Amino acid sequence: xxxxxxxxxxxxxxxxxxxxxxxxxxxxxxxxxxxxxxxxxxxxxxxxxxxxxxxxxxxxxxxxxxxxxxxxxxxxxxxxxxxxxxxxxxxxxxxxxxxxxxxxxxxxxxxxxxxxxxxxxxxxxxxxxxxxxxxxxxxxxxxxxxxxxxxxxxxxxxxxxxxxxxxxxxxxxxxxxxxxxxxxxxxxxxxxxxxxxxxxxxxxxxxxxxxxxxxxxxxxx
Amino acid sequence: xxxxxxxxxxxxxxxxxxxxxxxxxxxxxxxxxxxxxxxxxxxxxxxxxxxxxxxxxxxxxxxxxxxxxxxxxxxxxxxxxxxxxxxxxxxxxxxxxxxxxxxxxxxxxxxxxxxxxxxxxxxxxxxxxxxxxxxxxxxxxxxxxxxxxxxxxxxxxxxxxxxxxxxxxxxxxxxxxxxxxxxxxxxxxxxxxxxxxxxxxxxxxxxxxxxxxxxxxxxxx
DNA sequence: CGGTATCTTGAATTTCCTCAAAAAGCGTGG
DNA sequence: CCACGCTTTTTGAGGAAATTCAAGATACCG
Numbered sequence: 001x002x003x004x005x006x007x008x009x010x011x012x013x014x015x016x017x018x019x020x021x022x023x024x025x026x027x028x029x030x031x032x033x034x035x036x037x038x039x040x041x042x043x044x045x046x047x048x049x050x051x052x053x054x055x056x057x058x059x060x061x062x063x064x065x066x067x068x069x070x071x072x073x074x075x076x077x078x079x080x081x082x083x084x085x086x087x088x089x090x091x092x093x094x095x096x097x098x099x100x101x102x103x104x105x106x107x108x109x110x111x112x113x114x115x116x117x118x119x120x121x122x123x124x125x126x127x128x129x130x131x132x133x134x135x136x137x138x139x140x141x142x143x144x145x146x147x148x149x150x151x152x153x154x155x156x157x158x159x160x161x162x163x164x165x166x167x168x169x170x171x172x173x174x175x176x177x178x179x180x181x182x183x184x185x186x187x188x189x190x191x192x193x194x195x196x197x198x199x200x201x202x203x204x205x206x207x208x209x210x211x212x213x214x215x216x217x218x219x220x221x
Numbered sequence: 222x223x224x225x226x227x228x229x230x231x232x233x234x235x236x237x238x239x240x241x242x243x244x245x246x247x248x249x250x251x252x253x254x255x256x257x258x259x260x261x262x263x264x265x266x267x268x269x270x271x272x273x274x275x276x277x278x279x280x281x282x283x284x285x286x287x288x289x290x291x292x293x294x295x296x297x298x299x300x301x302x303x304x305x306x307x308x309x310x311x312x313x314x315x316x317x318x319x320x321x322x323x324x325x326x327x328x329x330x331x332x333x334x335x336x337x338x339x340x341x342x343x344x345x346x347x348x349x350x351x352x353x354x355x356x357x358x359x360x361x362x363x364x365x366x367x368x369x370x371x372x373x374x375x376x377x378x379x380x381x382x383x384x385x386x387x388x389x390x391x392x393x394x395x396x397x398x399x400x401x402x403x404x405x406x407x408x409x410x411x412x413x414x415x416x417x418x419x420x421x422x423x424x425x426x427x428x429x430x431x432x433x434x435x436x437x438x439x440x441x442x
Numbered sequence: 443c444g445g446t447a448t449c450t451t452g453a454a455t456t457t458c459c460t461c462a463a464a465a466a467g468c469g470t471g472g
Numbered sequence: 473c474c475a476c477g478c479t480t481t482t483t484g485a486g487g488a489a490a491t492t493c494a495a496g497a498t499a500c501c502g
Binding site: 059061065066067068069080081083084085089090105108109112113116117119120122123124125126127128129130131133134136137138140141142177178179180 | 280282286287288289290301302304305306310311326329330333334337338340341343344345347348349350351352354355357358359361362363398399400401
């Protein structure tokens with residue numbers, strides 16, 4: 001989960017990212033849980049690659065409604081608005097502690113000239129972000145509350161073997177913002193999945209039951 | 222609306238895109254209305270830039286539900302999945318007649334080595350696509366049917382002066398897929414906007430009333 | 443002009459939301 | 473370790489919004 005800088009490519013500790021234009025020290029940013037990386041509207045100066053931790057990207061409407069766009073995970077880029085606009089379009093906030101590498105536009109340009117053969121890397125990483133957004137749109141545009149919650153939880157639980165407790169990095173409210181659902185609906189739906197035997201829930205901790213024999217009963221409210 | 226190749230940058234007719242590696246002829250694709258560019262799952266070989274016309278990007282769920290991801294307009298890129306996966310993630314279909322320029326991955330790489338100073342152009346264009354997706358997510362995630370329809374229509378009507386009739390390139394069904402709404406809801410909502418005086422509607426033709434004094438009456442069902 | 447696809451509209455129903463209160467979880471300081 | 477306060481979560485009841493189903497109207501194409 002380390003050593004690969006999403007901005008400049010894989011590299012060995014401790015000397016690398018020489019192209020980050022910071023001598024042999026790298027340009028890094030560390031965040032504590034709940035810390036903001038930037039707000040929408042801030043001048044867009046820096047693009048970041050996530051080395052460790054989880055963040056989330058949101059947008060806020062005039063009336064205060066918050067929309068979650070995606071969960072940002074290790075390997076992902078944030079702040080890519082820097083490439084084509086002068087202020088950030090969305091807000092990025094750490095959900096857990098996080099370590100990021102970073103670069104400004106001039107640094108990226110310099111790196112590009114130094115290693116043109118790596119030139120598609122950045123485009124590829126930006127495309128990966130777009131791909132995740134497409135997945136989110138599919139969920140929002142065509143899935144029921146239950147389907148959305150189920151797929152989001154599965155993503156968040158990830159690769160962990162069944163039976164392992166996982167602490168979700170999101171509150172129900174944040175999940176709701178991400179899934180386009182009200183807090184109460186998220187909670188209810190999670191309970192419904194739990195009653196159906198697909199999931200065990202203890203507040204923010206969650207797991208797939210070890211002997212995962214989903215009850216055959218039909219899901220009911 | 223022409224002469225600017227979203228893939229390789231602005232250029233003068235008729236000799237340009239020399240970097241398209243097709244001598245001085247350019248690599249172009251022309252589409253008729255309703256014609257498919259590619260289906261999700263097809264091997265991803267080619268990335269396209271739209272020169273003229275409108276297309277739409279969709280995804281289909283196993284059960285046949287279709288989700289509209291975005292309307293693709295001149296200046297936009299499609300098929301960017303080519304950069305980071307080996308099959309297309311979404312389906313692209315022409316809504317109107319369309320002209321595209323195109324390039325394969327090796328062509329992009331060749332171009333990059335030839336003109337490293339242009340290297341951020343592609344990343345920027347991919348980011349523009351992501352930015353549009355974020356706008357779509359905000360609509361799906363937090364807006365009511367009325368808000369979604371209103372903002373979509375305004376986008377589709379675009380820069381045209383008030384009073385000009387515009388033919389929407391989408392059916393109600395397609396609009397619904399794009400906005401995460403049922404066909405009937407789209408139709409009803411459009412009629413509601415019309416009754417409120419915000420819009421005149423004649424089937425697929427639409428305009429902002431010439432003396433656009435929106436009726437002061439409250440919008441009612 | 444006829445045939446087909448698209449659009450409009452109604453009625454009944456489902457899904458999800460809002461409001462609100464109670465329960466549970468969590469951290470802190472005594 | 474427990475009590476306290478605070479945040480988060482659960483749950484209920486009622487209501488609003490959007491869906492489904494279906495019929496009829498309109499527009500479009502050859």
